[in-house]
Amino acid sequence: xxxxxxxxxxEIIRIFRNPYFVFWSLFMPIVFYxxxxxxxxxxxxxxxxxxxxxxxxxxxxxxxxxxxxTLGIRMVxxxxxxxxxxxxxxxxxxxxxxxxKMIGQSAVHLFSIAVIFMAGIIVNxxxxxxxxxxxxxxxxxxxxxxxxxxxxxxxxxxxVDTASGVSNILYLALAITGGLWMxxxxxPKTIQQIGSWLPAYHYGNGAWxxxxxxxxxxxxxxxxxxxxxxFMVLSIYIRRKQEAx
Amino acid sequence: xxxxxxxxxxxxxxxxxxxxxxVSFSIQSGEVVAILGPNGAGKSTSILMMLxxxxxxxxxxxxxxxxxQEQKVRERIGVMLQQVSxxxxxxxxxxxxxxxxxxxxxxxxxxxxxLTGLQESELNKRTEKLSGGQKRRVSFALAMAGNPDLVFFxxxxxxxxxxxxKEFWARVRQLADAGKTVLFSTHYLQEADDVATRILxxxxxxxxxxxxxxxxxxxxxxxxxxxxxxxxxxxxxFLTMTHVSDVxxxxxRVVIQTEDTDHxxxxxxxEGTPVSDISIDKGRLEDAFEQLTVEQGVS
Ligand SMILES: Nc1ncnc2c1ncn2[C@@H]1O[C@H](COP(=O)(O)OP(=O)(O)OP(=O)(O)O)[C@@H](O)[C@H]1O
Ligand SMILES: [Mg+2]
Numbered sequence: 001x002x003x004x005x006x007x008x009x010x011e012i013i014r015i016f017r018n019p020y021f022v023f024w025s026l027f028m029p030i031v032f033y034x035x036x037x038x039x040x041x042x043x044x045x046x047x048x049x050x051x052x053x054x055x056x057x058x059x060x061x062x063x064x065x066x067x068x069x070t071l072g073i074r075m076v077x078x079x080x081x082x083x084x085x086x087x088x089x090x091x092x093x094x095x096x097x098x099x100x101k102m103i104g105q106s107a108v109h110l111f112s113i114a115v116i117f118m119a120g121i122i123v124n125x126x127x128x129x130x131x132x133x134x135x136x137x138x139x140x141x142x143x144x145x146x147x148x149x150x151x152x153x154x155x156x157x158x159x160v161d162t163a164s165g166v167s168n169i170l171y172l173a174l175a176i177t178g179g180l181w182m183x184x185x186x187x188p189k190t191i192q193q194i195g196s197w198l199p200a201y202h203y204g205n206g207a208w209x210x211x212x213x214x215x216x217x218x219x220x221x222x223x224x225x226x227x228x229x230x231f232m233v234l235s236i237y238i239r240r241k242q243e244a245x
Numbered sequence: 246x247x248x249x250x251x252x253x254x255x256x257x258x259x260x261x262x263x264x265x266x267x268v269s270f271s272i273q274s275g276e277v278v279a280i281l282g283p284n285g286a287g288k289s290t291s292i293l294m295m296l297x298x299x300x301x302x303x304x305x306x307x308x309x310x311x312x313x314q315e316q317k318v319r320e321r322i323g324v325m326l327q328q329v330s331x332x333x334x335x336x337x338x339x340x341x342x343x344x345x346x347x348x349x350x351x352x353x354x355x356x357x358x359x360l361t362g363l364q365e366s367e368l369n370k371r372t373e374k375l376s377g378g379q380k381r382r383v384s385f386a387l388a389m390a391g392n393p394d395l396v397f398f399x400x401x402x403x404x405x406x407x408x409x410x411k412e413f414w415a416r417v418r419q420l421a422d423a424g425k426t427v428l429f430s431t432h433y434l435q436e437a438d439d440v441a442t443r444i445l446x447x448x449x450x451x452x453x454x455x456x457x458x459x460x461x462x463x464x465x466x467x468x469x470x471x472x473x474x475x476x477x478x479x480x481x482x483f484l485t486m487t488h489v490s491d492v493x494x495x496x497x498r499v500v501i502q503t504e505d506t507d508h509x510x511x512x513x514x515x516e517g518t519p520v521s522d523i524s525i526d527k528g529r530l531e532d533a534f535e536q537l538t539v540e541q542g543v544s
Contacts, residue, residue, distance in 0.1 A: 006343065006346045014335060091347050244300075
């Protein structure tokens, strides 16, 4: 148990020392938030609601990115460098190594969420009840699991270059088709239709529901669960195949 | 004495190509064993199988009479692989501290720091900022973190300068003196001869010789001078020469086995022995070991 806690702590330290993480997961989302709520006139009717809505989008954008990219690319790196192999000959159980990565990553996500919410309060004076803030944070944290699983799937790739290319494309495509940059309604019809079957939209949709006083839709929860299982099964399958050498 | 490593009929095939073929040996506690062989001989593959990192195509491995994957085994072994890597974004001290938490009876932090041989300023550096040689030193200390009874080093001295190499072997000797079992792989006969109490000679996936360094060295360095002798050959006189290890007849030719062919030739001529059709041949093993560096170049 002490081993696991220590391992989590180490993972957290390593993520924060990564300049890309700080830039892409904390700095950029906040800059986006500032631009799309303060600088660019989006012409929305209800500016207050938009400020809240976009705050959720951007927090999700941040967490989704770090789940897919930080986790996935790091796993490929550690395997290529041989660290993953070395860890296997120490008494540290492989499961601890894995679990600590998930827990560490989630702890960092919680921090990102807090920072971005804080930015919303400071930049736009977004106000919600404590319970609303809390439910939003909880949703963003828990519904990030399918994306962590996607990160693990990216983590099974052989080369760092491929992993980083693929995860970048996945990340941006998911963010756009999920309506995280601009509301779904203003996207072309076909993209809307595709997007409504992809996980990112449903990730956002849950939080957008909460700020409007609704419980996340059952359909969103169901679709996210299916993706979680799909990604898990796929990465377990690929791992098995790779280990069979 | 306790059997620490037991390998039986171990084989590994990669896509139909045999990397290790039917290798068997066992290692007793306190032995310092060198796996010697040229590139591609199957040294790393054998070590990876002994560590349970690679599934053998057939055969068995046991360490401390258990499967190598057992937690109890992992607590008692230390490993330095051919490809050294350290977790990035961590300071050297942090990695050392992390590894200590993995083992039930770790060495003290002071001891580990001493083993790295690094300065305070380097200990506070991030691992990715270390030089290749410094990384190896840290990785050696990490291998020792759990105060292991059995250590594996796969080509440990590659990339070390001669001082570092000396220091490294001095540490290995200390381990041996402390009764630990050591298994390392190398290309250098010299290294194996200096440090090991036993050499396992690998070539093309097979264990071609197993014995103490002096025997192996003899087999490796042995050459033959053969010729047709006119009349009776004074076999006894040649057998008593120090550098001659054997004299025998084969297919109508006299064969003299020696480490020093020049000397044998000189003796043949000074004795005025009537010989014809002389040929000099490399020993049985040396053919296979053209690639094997006998002496380590000074670098
Ligand atoms: N993962 C792999 N897939 C396919 N072939 C492999 C693999 N690993 C090793 N081999 C092959 O197995 C043979 C033995 O390789 P191994 O790495 O064990 O040699 P080695 O004795 O450690 O050599 P070196 O001194 O160069 O480290 C080589 O012919 C190599 O090409
Ligand atoms: Mg090797």
